[in-house]
Amino acid sequence: MAVLVIADHDGAHLRDTTLKVITAVQNLSGDIDVLVYGDAAGVASQAAAAAGVRKVLTAESAELKADIAEAVSALIVSLAAGYDVIAVPATASGKNVAPRIAAALDVSIISDVIEVVAGDTFVHPIYAGNALETVKTSDAKKVLTVRPTAFAPVAATGGSAAVAAVAVPAVTLKTRFVSDEKVVSDRPELGAAKVVVSGGRALGSADEFKAVLEPLADKLGAAVGASRAAVDAGYAPNDYQVGQTGKVVAPELYIAVGISGAIQHLAGMKDSKVIVAINKDPEAPIFQVADFGLVEDYKTAVPALLKALG
Known part of the structure; x- marks a missing residue:
């Protein structure tokens, strides 16, 4: 089975x-190739x-570098004939492109896989x-x-795969790249951080959110997260959101400050190894997890807590 x-x-x-993702598909007992598109050389x-x-396949173009979903899906569909399984990380970009691939191939998409039981299950x-839910297709x-949070990574070294460039198919795009605004931070990336400090709407304002959480995150070398309510209230940017409609994280330590624990938020962090909740409401659902x-x-x-940490 080729993947x-x-x-x-x-x-x-x-x-x-x-x-x-490579770990996840190793259970399929087949050849695993990796497609690197965009700035692929490095x-x-x-x-x-x-x-x-x-094998590693590379493809470069301005549209792929901009991660335009139409261009990316067209590239992957052009390679699909040689593969039985196409596995995409469940990131914002992956969730954008995977349904397009499935639609073009006229197959169902199986989302958020946390276990590969067999080649069809x-x-x-x-x-x-x-x-x-166990799905058989x-x-x-x-x-x-x-x-990704459901699997451990394979070793980053030790392999010796061949690298080959593939042709980028011509496609008429209805989308164009305008600009890319990135949040630059010295803190770890939220999805990959070993420690996450998150705040909720109880913090009351963007200034309070920053004043309370950032010193604690800096002390712990942590990423900063937020509940959807805090993001919707404008206390934190969208890329801080942890939850069903945000990022799913599973750090070694997750500290929830002023977060009630709505089901939407729990879906994004309840697989964390150790969860610490700080909330003045003893009935807050966050205490259940x-x-x-x-x-x-x-x-x-x-x-x-900051004083105790020294």
């Missing part, structure tokens, strides 16, 4: 989400060094993670989005 994994990278570094060698990879969460080709809970006003608790 094509779509690489997730920033143009210079291969993200470990790619290594985790990343291809990193993908080639990953354990278990047979997969497990994914439903109802905001409150139930797991009869489609000749399988298009998957894989939840927390390993450690402190019923205290964050205005008292967070300064005390």
Whole structure:
């Protein structure tokens, strides 16, 4: 069974989400190729060094560099004849392109896979993670989005895959790249951080959100996250959002400050190894999933925590 994994990278570094997707599809017992598109030159060698990879395919164009979904899906569909499974990381970009691939191939998409049982059988969460569904498909080709947080990464070194360029198909685009605004931070990326400090609407304002959470995140070397309510209120940017409609994280330590624990938020963080909740409401749902809970006003608790950390 031939598998094509779509690489997730920033143009210079291969993200470990790619290594985790490779782990997921290793259960299929087939050849695994990795497609690196966009700024591929610097990343291809990193993908080639990953354990278990047979071949790395590269494709470069201005449209692919801009990550325009129409161009990316057309490229992947042009390669689909040689593969039984196409596996895409369940990132914002992956969720954008995977349905287009499935539609073009006239197959069903299987989203947020957390376990590969067999070549035609997969497990994914439903109802905001409150139930797991096992899906068996009869489609000749399988298009998957894989939840990276459910898998450990393969070794980033030790492989020696061949690297080959592939042709970029001509396609008439209805979308054009306008601009790219990135949040530059010295903190770890939210999806890959080992420690995450998140805040909720209880913090009351964007200034308070920043004043309370950033010193704690800096002390712990953590990424900063937010509930959807905090993002909707304008306290934090969209890329901070953790939850069903935001990012799914599973760090070693997740600290929730002033977050009630709505099901939408829990779906994005309840697989964290250790969950610490700080909330003055003893009935807050977040305490049901927390390993450690402190019923205290964050205005008292967070300064005390910072003092204890030294």
